[in-house]
Amino acid sequence: MNSVPPKSPENPDGLLAHARTLGEALALATRWLRSDASSDTAALDAQLLLAHVTGLSRATLLAFPERLIAQEAAERYAALVARRVAHEPVGYLTGHREFMGLDFLTDRRALIPRPETELLVETALVEVRSRLVETPDSPPLAADIGTGSGAIAIALARLEPRLEMVYATDVSPDALDLARENARRHGVDERVRFLQGDLLLPLPRRVDVLLANLPYIAPRDETLLADDVRRYEPSIALYGDDDGLGHLRRLFAQAPAFVADGAAIVLEFGYDQRRAVDLLARATFATAEVVIKTDYAGWDRLAVIHTSASFHA
Numbered sequence: 001m002n003s004v005p006p007k008s009p010e011n012p013d014g015l016l017a018h019a020r021t022l023g024e025a026l027a028l029a030t031r032w033l034r035s036d037a038s039s040d041t042a043a044l045d046a047q048l049l050l051a052h053v054t055g056l057s058r059a060t061l062l063a064f065p066e067r068l069i070a071q072e073a074a075e076r077y078a079a080l081v082a083r084r085v086a087h088e089p090v091g092y093l094t095g096h097r098e099f100m101g102l103d104f105l106t107d108r109r110a111l112i113p114r115p116e117t118e119l120l121v122e123t124a125l126v127e128v129r130s131r132l133v134e135t136p137d138s139p140p141l142a143a144d145i146g147t148g149s150g151a152i153a154i155a156l157a158r159l160e161p162r163l164e165m166v167y168a169t170d171v172s173p174d175a176l177d178l179a180r181e182n183a184r185r186h187g188v189d190e191r192v193r194f195l196q197g198d199l200l201l202p203l204p205r206r207v208d209v210l211l212a213n214l215p216y217i218a219p220r221d222e223t224l225l226a227d228d229v230r231r232y233e234p235s236i237a238l239y240g241d242d243d244g245l246g247h248l249r250r251l252f253a254q255a256p257a258f259v260a261d262g263a264a265i266v267l268e269f270g271y272d273q274r275r276a277v278d279l280l281a282r283a284t285f286a287t288a289e290v291v292i293k294t295d296y297a298g299w300d301r302l303a304v305i306h307t308s309a310s311f312h313a
C-alpha cells in the first residue's frame with residue numbers, strides 16, 4: 001500500500017513527490033518556494049510549473065484542486081520545484097514565456113523577455129502606425145537591436161502585419177538561433193531578418209523605427225542582481241560595457257549612419273540612467289525631441305527620440 005509520508009516543513013521535497021491531488025501539490029510547492037527560495041511569486045511559480053507538468057491550464061488547476069495527480073507527475077513536479085528553489089527561472093524550467101500575448105520559447109541561450117519590455121513594443125507600434133497613416137504605401141523599416149529571443153521584433157511583426165520588414169540584430173549566434181525558432185513558430189520568418197554582429201553595423205540600410213533593449217547593468221552591480229538572473233541568464237545579455245551605458249553610447253555613435261531622417265528611436269534603459277540617456281540623445285541628435293516614459297511600476301524605463309525630418313542635411 002502507498003503511504004504518504006507525514007507532512008513536515010523540513011522535508012517538503014519528499015512530501016511533494018508524494019502529493020495525491022493538484023491542490024495538495026500546489027499548497028506544498030507554494031510553501032516550499034516561499035520558505036526556501038524567499039520567492040514573492042511563489043504561488044504563481046507553483047501554478048506555472050504544475051501547469052507545465054500536467055498540461056492543464058492554471059484555471060483548471062485552481063478550479064479542480066481535488067483532482068488526482070499521477071505519482072510520476074508529482075515526482076517530475078517536485079524535481080522542477082527543487083530547481084526553482086535553487087533560483088532557476090520559471091521561463092527556463094518550462095521553456096516558455098508569454099510576451100505581448102504571444103508564446104515564446106525561452107532557454108539559456110537568451111534573456112527571458114520581461115513584462116516591462118512590452119511598453120517598448122507598444123510604443124513602437126504607435127510609431128509604426130503613425131507612419132503607416134502618413135505613407136500607407138510605403139511601410140516603415142524597423143530594427144530591433146540586441147534581439148535575444150526575438151521577442152520585440154517578432155511581436156512587432158505579428159501585431160502589425162503591414163510591416164514588410166523588421167531587422168533584428170544580435171552579437172550572440174546562440175540567441176539568434178533561438179530567435180529564428182521563435183520567428184518560425186509565429187510565422188514571421190519571412191518578415192523578420194536576423195543579422196549577426198555588433199549593434200547597428202549589420203543593418204543593410206537606414207531604418208525609420210529603431211528599437212533596442214540592450215544590456216545596461218554595470219558589471220560592478222553584479223552582486224545587486226537577483227540570483228535567478230545572475231546565475232542563470234547569459235552575461236552577454238545583462239552587462240553593459242564600462243558603467244553599464246557603454247552599449248548605449250556606442251549605439252548613439254553608430255545611429256546617425258543607420259537611421260533615416262525623421263526616424264524614431266525607442267530605447268529601454270536602467271532605472272537610474274535617464275539623465276545619461278537624455279544627454280546622449282541630445283548630443284547625438286541636437287534638434288531631436290526626447291520623451292522619457294515610465295513603466296507600470298513608475299520607474300523611468302524608455303526614451304523615445306524623434307529625430308528631425310532633415311538631420312542629415
Ligand SMILES: C[S@@+](CC[C@H](N)C(=O)[O-])C[C@H]1O[C@@H](n2cnc3c(N)ncnc32)[C@H](O)[C@@H]1O
Binds near residue numbers: 170
Ligand atoms: C537585455 S538583452 C535583451 C534581449 C531582448 N531584446 C529582450 O528584450 O528580451 C540584450 C541582448 O543584446 C545582445 N547584445 C549584447 N551585446 C551586443 C552587441 N554588441 N551587439 C548586438 N547585440 C548585443 C545580447 O546578446 C542580448 O541578446
